[in-house]
Amino acid sequence: MTFLKLDSLRKHYGAVAALDGVDMTVAPGSRTAIVGPSGCGKTTLLRLIAGFEAPDAGAILLDGEVMADAQGQVPAHLRNIGIVAQDGCLFPHLSVSDNIGFGLKTDREAKRARAGELMEMVGLDPAMLSRKPDQLSGGQQQRVALARALARQPRLMLLDEPFSALDTGLRVATRKAVADVLSSAGITTILVTHDQQEALAFADQLAVMRSGRFVQVGSPRDVYARPVDAATAAFMGEAIVLPADVAGGQAESPLGPLAIDAGGFSGAGSILLRPEQISVRRAEAEDANGTVADVVFGGSTCDTRIVLDGVHAHAFRLDIPNREMLHAGDRVAVSVSGKAHLFR
Numbered sequence: 581m582t583f584l585k586l587d588s589l590r591k592h593y594g595a596v597a598a599l600d601g602v603d604m605t606v607a608p609g610s611r612t613a614i615v616g617p618s619g620c621g622k623t624t625l626l627r628l629i630a631g632f633e634a635p636d637a638g639a640i641l642l643d644g645e646v647m648a649d650a651q652g653q654v655p656a657h658l659r660n661i662g663i664v665a666q667d668g669c670l671f672p673h674l675s676v677s678d679n680i681g682f683g684l685k686t687d688r689e690a691k692r693a694r695a696g697e698l699m700e701m702v703g704l705d706p707a708m709l710s711r712k713p714d715q716l717s718g719g720q721q722q723r724v725a726l727a728r729a730l731a732r733q734p735r736l737m738l739l740d741e742p743f744s745a746l747d748t749g750l751r752v753a754t755r756k757a758v759a760d761v762l763s764s765a766g767i768t769t770i771l772v773t774h775d776q777q778e779a780l781a782f783a784d785q786l787a788v789m790r791s792g793r794f795v796q797v798g799s800p801r802d803v804y805a806r807p808v809d810a811a812t813a814a815f816m817g818e819a820i821v822l823p824a825d826v827a828g829g830q831a832e833s834p835l836g837p838l839a840i841d842a843g844g845f846s847g848a849g850s851i852l853l854r855p856e857q858i859s860v861r862r863a864e865a866e867d868a869n870g871t872v873a874d875v876v877f878g879g880s881t882c883d884t885r886i887v888l889d890g891v892h893a894h895a896f897r898l899d900i901p902n903r904e905m906l907h908a909g910d911r912v913a914v915s916v917s918g919k920a921h922l923f924r
């Protein structure tokens with residue numbers, strides 16, 4: 581079933597193609613994450629879905645109704661879509677309670693009661709309701725912005741980097757709290773984030789955007805394990821990309837022969853390995869196939885650069901547990917488990 585459908589959306593700002601043909605379907609009650617580099621069009625897409633701007637071409641359908649197409653568009657306030665903008669955007673002169681109740685068509689008492697419920701839902705103490713936004717931390721303000729968006733019981737929630745101002749611990753906790761609130765309310769959600777870890781953890785469907793287009797849309801596991809190209813691979817996590825000669829479902833690589841995840845191709849290509857597929861141990865002369873070139877201490881792991889033996893001396897970096905106590909110059913044996921992903 582499709583709840584939201586985006587069909588060939590285009591949006592230009594002067595010469596800049598902010599959206600250059602975006603297609604996507606979103607299932608009801610699901611969570612979609614959109615990732616991509618700064619300026620690739622993520623906020624523009626959310627603004628079009630929310631109805632703050634009109635597409636130059638293409639269509640947006642929500643729950644079977646046309647929200648925007650060549651004939652015109654449904655105004656933002658009639659779409660019943662919640663949005664938490666990149667910069668939070670609480671009204672600074674209103675209390676937390678009035679921020680959350682803003683736009684609700686009920687009396688003051690009912691608004692305050694609803695605001696109290698929503699505060700608890702997003703994990704904030706209702707005692708904060710009478711404070712002004714500048715008397716809250718950044719993370720608390722973001723959660724108030726979410727409570728305000730939830731107040732109108734939106735049928736679709738758009739979140740534009742809502743956690744980016746938070747430190748790591750609070751970020752993870754807030755993300756989980758928000759995900760729980762949204763799924764218990766059954767609200768279909770689209771989250772925009774720079775943070776691949778956040779996207780992988782949050783989403784049922786992950787869309788990778790580049791230069792106004794989706795280069796890949798799929799399940800987080802699929803996009804992580806089978807990215808369309810090396811840039812997407814690197815964007816979604818640590819990637820070890822090596823050249824390979826492919827024939828008969830096998831790749832001859834600088835790490836020796838490796839099984840690959842796709843058949844039917846032969847010739848020169850490049851392959852991807854994820855760090856969890858690679859083990860490295862200090863080795864004696866006959867077992868070794870590489871040398872540690874550089875080790876940067878990073879706490880529990882060390883960012884380690886390894887140069888593989890062979891005429892081309894291919895190198896890669898890997899976070900290796902600190903307990904291995906590797907040092908520059910050590911000879912190591914590098915081995916691979918599972919299949920390498922072949923880029924097409």
Ligand SMILES: Nc1ncnc2c1ncn2[C@@H]1O[C@H](COP(=O)(O)OP(=O)(O)OP(=O)(O)O)[C@@H](O)[C@H]1O
Pocket residue numbers: 593594596597598616617618619620621622623624625666
């Ligand atoms: N109102 C506008 N007028 C002109 N250009 C705009 C406008 N809004 C966005 N752009 C341009 O459109 C492109 C996409 O912008 P957008 O804000 O959608 O990017 P983004 O993916 O959200 O980036 P970030 O991760 O930095 O928030 C950028 O090149 C931006 O400069």
Ligand SMILES: [Mg+2]
Pocket residue numbers: 622623624666740
């Ligand atoms: Mg943005």
